[in-house]
Amino acid sequence: MQAFAYVACAHKKTNLTNLLISFKDVSIRHFNTLVFEDLNFSLEKGQHWALVGNSGSGKSTFLDFIMGKASMARGEAYYPYFDQHIQEHHQDDPLFNRYKLITQVSARHEFRNLSNTSDFYYQQRFNSCDSEDADTVSTYLSSIKVVNPSGLWTIQKATEWLKLTYLLDKELIKLSNGETKRLMLAAALIKNPVLLLLDNPLNGLDVSARQDFNELIREISESGISIIMATPATEIPESITHVAVLESGKMIIQCKKYEFKPISFHTIGQIQTNQDELKQLLSATPSVVYDTIIGMEDVSIKYGDKQILDGVNWQVRQGQRWALTGHNGAGKSTLLSLINGDNPQAFANKIILFDQPKGSGESIWEIKKKIGYVSPEFFQYFPTGSTCLQVIESGFDDTLGLFRVSGKSRAETSLRWMTLLHISEFAGALIRNVPVSIQRICMLARAMVKNPSLLILDEPCLGLDVERQEQFKNLIDTICSMTDLSLIYVSHYQEEMPLSITHSLKLEQGRVV
Structure with missing residues (x-):
């Protein structure tokens, strides 16, 4: 059995003028499985949320839902800021939707080969002939469609921040796991989205990159991009303003970050091996x-x-x-x-x-x-x-x-x-x-x-x-x-x-x- 200890958190008031997202009594279905029921959550411009909880608590599914990859079974969802932004800037484009204003960095990349006929295969990175059937980092980043051309995150700024400059001529397939994660972060930032979704972004990064990450999140937040990230309770960046605790498909705690105590969030007991x-x-x-x-x-x-x-x-x-x-x-x-x-x-x-x-x-x-x-x-x-x-x-x-x-x-x-x-x-x-x-x-x-x-x-x-x-x-x-x-x-x-x-x-x- 698992037992949890939490601190009490204050009630959060919503500023309607800056409301990005509002979910009321929402149930979320992912791959024909009901993951969340009666979920209530709101995100305002300028807020940055950390999602914490044990493996399988629903953090990735919640991010997928915001990105439109999981469906709403029932409830009410509102996106006032996104709707207003589209009305002001993209009303002449019938194909433009709110999801183009959101970027997500998940566990798996979606790179394709140059002919776009198939996905990469595992050994391809080690075979010189086949590895040439892949974009370089520079070509890949140059092909990204930017949501906000006047945004602060240019290719140069993103590659310098994420230490990708020396990798610009390297084929995607030859990148290490950590280099791939940094590239995915850069690609997401270059779009200059309204909202950035990060699923355990520190996974695969070495010690140096993890130390730089806290400063990167501060820079992203100051550039006007809102952030929701799934992360361990002990690795919440300083610029995060709010924390949501998930457990078994429920958001059981929502609070300001200073009210959340990681030491109070723990599991009791061990999984025994026969x-x-x-x-x-x-x-x-x-x-x-x-x-x-x-x-x-x-x-x-x-x-x-x-x-x-x-x-x-x-x-x-x-x-x-x-x-x-x-x-x-x-x-x-x-x-x-x-x-x-x-x-x-x-x-x-x-x-x-x-x-x-x-x-x-x-x-x-x-x-x-x-x-x-x-x-x-x-x-x-x-x-x-x-x-x-x-x-x-x-x-x-x-x-x-x-x-x-x-x-x-x-x-x-x-x-x-x-x-x-x-x-x-x-x-x-x-x-x-x-x-x-x-x-x-x-x-x-x-x-x-x-x-x-x-x-x-x-x-x-x-x-x-x-x-x-x-x-x-x-x-x-x-x-x-x-x-x-x-x-x-x-x-x-x-x-x-x-x-x-x-x-x-x-x-x-x-x-x-």
């Missing part, structure tokens, strides 16, 4: 003994004139647990792609994987069978039409989706992992319809179903609340205590690192520091 069941699942297949899990000697990767990795030497022995750290764009994802079989330049370097030199006859799929992999970029390309159970079962074949008839034994094992992780109720739900926290845990289960010798976790806790993060860390530590699993763990947050970490590798500009 250790006997975990032992049985981990012992279902015999473990293989290796001497060298990863061996790299003077590994260098270059794309054109850009040096991505420069003289990397790295030895990972069986049973070692490594933290891999570095700033956004330091080369972490490229380093991991050499291990996971996704980067063809691995064959041009001296690399040993599971005691075998790279290129000695093993196939990519033979390598992948020994590796469990979780990453935000990986999830970006996963087909959203799969059920959670199918996503997990696809881990047996290392495919993005289930492309063979489901096997009874594999499905049963996948469901056992879901039960162990307390997510079995979502087995038949589409992965796109479940909370981000459930999506992340499904990806962990997908990585573990085949009992890999090496587990690579690239920012696995993005989107998880504190309770789920603790569950995740405890599970990893328990698995490490029961097996000789080798681990590579990537995170910008020191507090997310499992206690079982024994070694550390830090990259800076492609070099080991």
Whole structure:
């Protein structure tokens, strides 16, 4: 059971002359599921709101509703400021609507290739020929349709603030997770919207970028753009004026920020793991003994004139647990792609994987069978039409989706992992319809179903609340205590690192520091 403690908050009065949005007794439906009932909320010009609450409380759905991506089942919704703005500036354009005055930065990007015939695929960023079928950062930003041409956020201002200037000639597909997040923020600002919606904008940003974010929010608010952002209770920027607490599809608290005490917002209790069941699942297949899990000697990767990795030497022995750290764009994802079989330049370097030199006859799929992999970029390309159970079962074949008839034994094992992780109720739900926290845990289960010798976790806790993060860390530590699993763990947050970490590798500009 979860218990919450809150502070009392004062009643909020509405200034009708600056009213942007007003929801009265609104019920919100998302993917045929009723998420909110009898919601009341209003936003005035000059207000900036933080939405806080546990994973699955409805924060992302509420932002989607404002953006027009979720439907109103009943209730009353008013947009007086937007309607007035359209009347004054865009009444001659019948296609112009309020949603063009709102921009949203969500968890997934929507980049397309140059021919606009299909989405990018995961390995495309590592294949030089295919990666050229993508806009550069500069071209992409130049193509954005600006809502308010006289607004303060020009391409130059946005790229300088978000430190994208050195990336302007880089293809979109080659950006790291953190660089992509900064680009999405820049693209949203260049439109100069009336309202900016941010869904956990700090996810994927390194320490330096997170420190700059507070100042960025201040600059955005002073430029006249109103902000609503979903964020952890402990990471509310100073310029936020109001806080709304969400719980199980209800907005249970609305108050001014100075009245909200993050220390009073917490969960009580821990999610327990059935250790006997975990032992049985981990012992279902015999473990293989290796001497060298990863061996790299003077590994260098270059794309054109850009040096991505420069003289990397790295030895990972069986049973070692490594933290891999570095700033956004330091080369972490490229380093991991050499291990996971996704980067063809691995064959041009001296690399040993599971005691075998790279290129000695093993196939990519033979390598992948020994590796469990979780990453935000990986999830970006996963087909959203799969059920959670199918996503997990696809881990047996290392495919993005289930492309063979489901096997009874594999499905049963996948469901056992879901039960162990307390997510079995979502087995038949589409992965796109479940909370981000459930999506992340499904990806962990997908990585573990085949009992890999090496587990690579690239920012696995993005989107998880504190309770789920603790569950995740405890599970990893328990698995490490029961097996000789080798681990590579990537995170910008020191507090997310499992206690079982024994070694550390830090990259800076492609070099080991």
